[in-house]
Amino acid sequence: MTVKIGFLGGLGEVGRNCASVDIDGELAMIDCGLMFPEEDMLGVDLVLPDFTSILDRRDDLNCIILTHGHEDHIGALAFLLRDVNVPIYGTALTVEFARARVEEYGITPDLRVVEQYEWVDHGPFRFTFVPVSHSIPDAAGVAFDTPEGIVLHSGDFKLDPTPIDGVPTDLRSFATIGKKGVRLLLADSTNAERPGFVPSETTVGVRLDEIMSKATGRVIVACFASHVHRVQQAINAAVSDGRRFAFIGRSMLRNSDIAVDLGVLEIPDGALVDLDALVSMPEEETAIISTGSQGEPFAALSLMSAGDHRSVKLTERDTVIISATPIPGNETKVSRVINNLYRLGVTVFHGRNTHVHVSGHAAAEELKTFYNTVRPDALVPVHGEYRHLVTNAAIGREMRIPEVEVCEDGDVVILEDGKLRVERQAIPAGYVYVDGTEI
Ligand SMILES: [Zn+2]
Numbered sequence: 001m002t003v004k005i006g007f008l009g010g011l012g013e014v015g016r017n018c019a020s021v022d023i024d025g026e027l028a029m030i031d032c033g034l035m036f037p038e039e040d041m042l043g044v045d046l047v048l049p050d051f052t053s054i055l056d057r058r059d060d061l062n063c064i065i066l067t068h069g070h071e072d073h074i075g076a077l078a079f080l081l082r083d084v085n086v087p088i089y090g091t092a093l094t095v096e097f098a099r100a101r102v103e104e105y106g107i108t109p110d111l112r113v114v115e116q117y118e119w120v121d122h123g124p125f126r127f128t129f130v131p132v133s134h135s136i137p138d139a140a141g142v143a144f145d146t147p148e149g150i151v152l153h154s155g156d157f158k159l160d161p162t163p164i165d166g167v168p169t170d171l172r173s174f175a176t177i178g179k180k181g182v183r184l185l186l187a188d189s190t191n192a193e194r195p196g197f198v199p200s201e202t203t204v205g206v207r208l209d210e211i212m213s214k215a216t217g218r219v220i221v222a223c224f225a226s227h228v229h230r231v232q233q234a235i236n237a238a239v240s241d242g243r244r245f246a247f248i249g250r251s252m253l254r255n256s257d258i259a260v261d262l263g264v265l266e267i268p269d270g271a272l273v274d275l276d277a278l279v280s281m282p283e284e285e286t287a288i289i290s291t292g293s294q295g296e297p298f299a300a301l302s303l304m305s306a307g308d309h310r311s312v313k314l315t316e317r318d319t320v321i322i323s324a325t326p327i328p329g330n331e332t333k334v335s336r337v338i339n340n341l342y343r344l345g346v347t348v349f350h351g352r353n354t355h356v357h358v359s360g361h362a363a364a365e366e367l368k369t370f371y372n373t374v375r376p377d378a379l380v381p382v383h384g385e386y387r388h389l390v391t392n393a394a395i396g397r398e399m400r401i402p403e404v405e406v407c408e409d410g411d412v413v414i415l416e417d418g419k420l421r422v423e424r425q426a427i428p429a430g431y432v433y434v435d436g437t438e439i
Pocket residue numbers: 068070134156
């Protein structure tokens with residue numbers, strides 16, 4: 001029996017995470033993400049994985065398995081599904097975020113909700129999700145029971161001991177899987193260079209409370225629309241300070257609706273009001289939760305910072321909290337927004353001047369704890385720039401994982417007859433640029 005893991009993206013850049021799993025000639029995919037263009041990619045709106053190795057064998061493709069609902073894991077789905085519309089598995093929130101994204105392109109996806117811990121059999125693929133804490137609810141690692149042993153993908157994870165939803169990374173289950181013997185672990189490398197532990201998401205809530213209660217005017221909080229727990233903490237901070245709030249931004253409105261429907265976001269009765277009503281209320285009794293934390297030119301915060309938003313005109317009485325740090329490629333855009341906010345006299349808090357953001361990815365000591373829990377036979381670092389992959393590999397070797405391989409986009413890991421080898425640059429994995437957002 002032969003099991004092959006092919007890397008279509010995410011090993012060499014932060015974004016477009018996408019891998020293929022081949023069991024004796026049948027294919028499945030893990031995630032199907034996009035990347036936002038780097039600053040030197042002029043005229044490019046999106047960067048996709050190269051799907052050639054999938055489309056050349058489209059009849060072999062069984063299904064797509066999603067670890068969580070971030071754009072860099074689900075954002076390229078529509079560009080694949082237009083050519084090959086196969087069943088997609090994910091947890092409830094992941095599935096609904098994916099549905100919203102794909103249906104925007106006029107495609108009807110075959111989405112299937114899977115409970116955490118439930119084993120799914122699809123063709124030769126047998127897999128289960130295990131909860132992990134990350135910067136989006138309902139995130140999961142995925143374990144494949146293959147003829148060559150268990151292949152475990154960590155998903156994007158950290159070891160937040162006090163996550164907002166009370167669902168930490170389930171180390172007990174990872175230990176149980178580890179005891180059965182993990183042949184190959186694929187693990188998140190994003191924060192491998194960062195020593196120590198990432199602080200808990202709850203620590204951000206404390207700071208949001210402080211800022212909100214000291215602000216004498218309106219408070220605008222910008223964060224990722226998919227970061228439901230951050231949105232929840234912004235709501236809690238506003239409500240406990242006697243404020244009512246409005247959402248601004250298409251994805252914020254859409255995602256909060258989905259999250260409320262699924263019971264992962266709670267909005268106290270009467271706290272949410274329409275923006276038009278909010279702007280006529282006393283400023284010190286209001287807050288706005290907005291998109292645009294990445295400086296996207298047409299997102300609400302950018303428009304507000306440029307004085308171009310149709311109903312929100314910012315003044316020196318306002319406080320803006322950018323509850324995020326820029327992802328690579330967005331630094332200049334975010335900086336422009338911050339500069340413009342200061343020009344308007346706004347008080348600005350952001351992830352680099354106070355504690356209004358924590359990362360969703362495991363730092364070095366968390367990776368060590370995870371490796372000690374799983375004790376895999378082999379490790380291939382995934383999800384990161386090359387420097388992150390190399391650093392994560394070094395951590396794996398320090399933890400005495402017997403086999404550690406640094407792979408890049410285009411490489412294929414082959415498990416055969418109990419042995420592991422890497423075929424370098426075996427599948428096309430270059431950047432596919434999209435100009436405009438049509439498909
Ligand atoms: Zn993620």
